[in-house]
Amino acid sequence: MADINEAIKQVTEIVTPFDELEYEALLGEIQGNILKSHGRNHAVHLFLKFTGDPESVKQWIGNFSHKYVTSALAQAEQAKQHRQYEGEGQLFGNFFLTRAGYMYLGYNYEDLPNENPFRQGMKDTNIQNELGDDVEQWEDSFQQEIHALVLLAGDKIVGPRTQEAKLLERKNPELLHKQPALLAQQVEKIKTELANIATVAHEDIGYVLRSSETGAEMEHFGFRDGVSQPLFLKADIDKEKENSDFSKWDPSAPLNLVLFKDPLGKKDESYGSFLVYRKLEQNVKAWNKDVVNNLAEKLEASPDLAGAYTMGRFQDGTPVVLQNTESSQQPEENNFNYAEDNEGLKCPFHAHTRKVNPRGETPVPLEEEKMHRIVRRGINYGPLPSEEPETGAGLLFLCFQASLSNQFNFMQKAWAKERNFVRRDVGTDVVIGVEKKEKDNNGNLVAVTETYQWPTNWDESGQTEADFTHWVTMKGGEYFFAPCMSFLKSFAPAPTCNIVFRGVPKQELQAAQNIIDELRNYQQRNWGIGLNGETSEPDGFLRFFEQRNLPFKFYVRSSQVEIGDPSAYEEDIATLNKYIEDVRNQEIEASEYKIAELKEYKELYWAIGLNGDTLEPDGFVSFFGERELPFKFFVRSVVAVGDESAYEQNIATLNNYISFLCG
Structure with missing residues (x-):
């Protein structure tokens, strides 16, 4: 590619490497899961604190990267093989570093990816104030220094009956709690390897909740997840166009929304991305009770509609701005904006999806507003929603972006937790606007309750005041950078490729x-x-x-x-x-x-x-x-x-x- 920097600025659609060779060098340098989700149903996240000498740590990183870390190019190749040949499932891997991790390996502060939040870290007091966090409420393991994050993901059954196993798992959500044997085996093997060079400071185990009827991804409050993502690949954009003319919302995104030049890369095409990791605990029992016994009764609305007012979509993904009932028989609807709902009589201004993706409601040009978007790659953790857990369950929130300051941090500070966005006194995002708890008179932590204005009747004048409590609590997190493949693999020699021999x-x-x-x-x-x-x-x-x-x-x-x-x-x-x-x-x-x-x-x-x-x-x-x-x-x-x-x-x-x- 003659001018990669110019390409990053201008390209809005890229083809898969099987359609055209032009972008293979770029896709081969980017870690997978950034431009497109890895698609596995199970994941393990290992947070590492290095203890060995830097050269030994680098050697391990190199070996791990050669074996597990999956490039965007390899991810696309695996997906094609799976579609065409129903080939064996493969584990997927990512490796991320914090500012402290880079410096442990011997890199100078000025050589690191240049983003202030990344260099400060999520535990920094200024960052805590900006995001509305409270590190004292984090799990103890998140409060120590973190150097790296290993993400390993996989599915059940590595052989020719993978799809059959996935279907069984979808029909029986209990199976979601049992890790695939290969994933569990390799995680234990990796932990053994790590013993000499690092400690596992924290471990999260995630799984994808799916509708038993449609197979759609869900989150613990029961709503469709992963809806309305920025799209980078031409194949994904073309698929979206089958159901939309993009007249009200164009989901395509330029590569510079998510890619950042890796200063330590070895090639012109060396790009990475900043990762935000936040463990968000969801009080499912209290949420369900609040929606039904408080909000629905107060508004004299169905629990489905009351819940849709909080999230901005019904549980099946139907935007509440388009209709007042769910419609799971229709294709996912993403071609909409809020131009015809200026008073919030269909979708409240404080609804989660309206807060974090205002779709043209801000005073800046739409293309500038859209550069605040993030690429979400979250996964669930903890007991199933059917158990109505109050603690220990929720979302392992991951998102990629080219700029922490202009994307996640901006979204959280200026939109989600800002009471005067998008209109004055509309309140914070009812879902994630306040993730930390307050202390009562006895010093006990309690969830924060806020008063909001809700539509009295959908699409009719008049609003009703009702309280709703923030049932999501931030339990810990950190900022990471996803280095390019050439940087990661430079620490160890590559294994022999295409081993060929006959016999035993x-x-x-x-x-x-x-x-x-x-x-x-x-x-x-x-x-x-x-x-x-x-x-x-x-x-x-x-x-x-x-x-x-x-x-x-x-x-x-x-x-x-x-x-x-x-x-x-x-x-x-x-x-x-x-x-x-x-x-x-x-x-x-x-x-x-x-x-x-x-x-x-x-x-x-x-x-x-x-x-x-x-x-x-x-x-x-x-x-x-x-x-x-x-x-x-x-x-x-x-x-x-x-x-x-x-x-x-x-x-x-x-x-x-x-x-x-x-x-």
């Missing part, structure tokens, strides 16, 4: 070790490697390397030819040692996937060994056979083979195989 992996590892031993022998004798000294034909070393697409260094001294120098021995041995390590890691990773798959097949009581419908050998049989590992069948369909102990016996076999590889 254990035999391949031994063959590579034998070649190393033979190279040592040749080194002691100062014999040539790569070409036969007498015939100048390729020798066994060269053929071994070429068959595996490995780089080879020659060292030949004969009457016919002189190539290379004695350093070739050690370079080739180093190549093979890394190859052995990468083959082992690939085998360990593949085995861990199969263990996770077996665990989830066991949970669902699915057949293993033979497809329950066709009785053809399945992927488990192939996997075990290729490694000459014994396999136990368990099938209950047309035929009955084996028993339930087969799951655990096969898992034990793979664990023993992993132990061999590690040994």
Whole structure:
């Protein structure tokens, strides 16, 4: 890309990398989840406080990034493969750093991404005042210094029945609380790796709440979530245009809404994004009671309409400004503004969606107003809404932006918590305008109640005064930066790509070790490697390397030819040692996937060994056979083979195989 800076300013729509090659370099440098949600149903967030020496920490970051951190390009490729081939699900990873994290690694303050809130941190007194927070009300683990955030996300079942498992999960929300086996396994593995270089200061476990009927994302108060996001990819914009002509609201967004030049990137296309993380606890029981027993009764309205007045949309996502009843049979409606509701007789001015996205109601030009938008990537945590939790449940709020000052901080300070926005004395955002609690006369923390004006009757003159309490409490958070891929991967060498060999992996590892031993022998004798000294034909070393697409260094001294120098021995041995390590890691990773798959097949009581419908050998049989590992069948369909102990016996076999590889 000739002028990436100009491109960032001007591009409003970018195509996927499969439609056009122009943006592949840019997408390959940006972490995934920024331009488009990672789409997984489960996530774990690990907040790290580094303790090891900076070089060891960097080495771990590099290794983690090569294995887990997913670029926007890789995310798009995975999505395409999944759509076309129903391929195996893959874990998704992000890695973020705080200002303190950068400085722990040895970077100077002036070298960091230049945004004051990021450099100050969310615990800073001025930031606390600006956002209306109170750090004393945060969970203890958030009150300490945080250096980094690891995000790892995944879905249930990594094999060919992923979609079936997702559907079962949607129909039974209880399954949402159980992490996918692979995700849980890898998180524990990562924690073990971290033990020598960091402590896990805080951990959050998230899941996507979904409607059992439509599959739409929801939040704990029961409303559609993820509605009306800025759109960057042409495919997403085109899809939106199928239901909208954009006459009242254009959701497309320029890249400079979310991308910020990474000052430590290695390429012209090196961009990152600022991340806001806030743990927002929702008192579901009190909210439901307040909507039904207070607001709905006071307004003599249905609980559905009363709730829509608070959020700005009905629970199914229908904008209350468009109609006074929900309409789940219609496509999601996003092509609207508030031009025909100047008095707030349809949608109150303090409604959440109107406060944080006024859609042209501010005095500045619309395009300037739209640059205050954020890219939301939140996920739920805690007990299900059906349990009506009062504490310990809510939203893990994440959002990306190019400017903290002009986007999230502005939105929270000037819009959500400002009583005189968008009109004078309309009050704060009824949902997130006041996230901290007050102290009563006895010093106890209590939720803040505010008096608001509500439509007496939808779209009719007259308003009714009624109180409503802020049932969302901020429990902790921080500002992070999402570094570019070249920065993260620069800390460690990349693993061998496209490992190619035939035969049994254990035999391949031994063959590579034998070649190393033979190279040592040749080194002691100062014999040539790569070409036969007498015939100048390729020798066994060269053929071994070429068959595996490995780089080879020659060292030949004969009457016919002189190539290379004695350093070739050690370079080739180093190549093979890394190859052995990468083959082992690939085998360990593949085995861990199969263990996770077996665990989830066991949970669902699915057949293993033979497809329950066709009785053809399945992927488990192939996997075990290729490694000459014994396999136990368990099938209950047309035929009955084996028993339930087969799951655990096969898992034990793979664990023993992993132990061999590690040994």
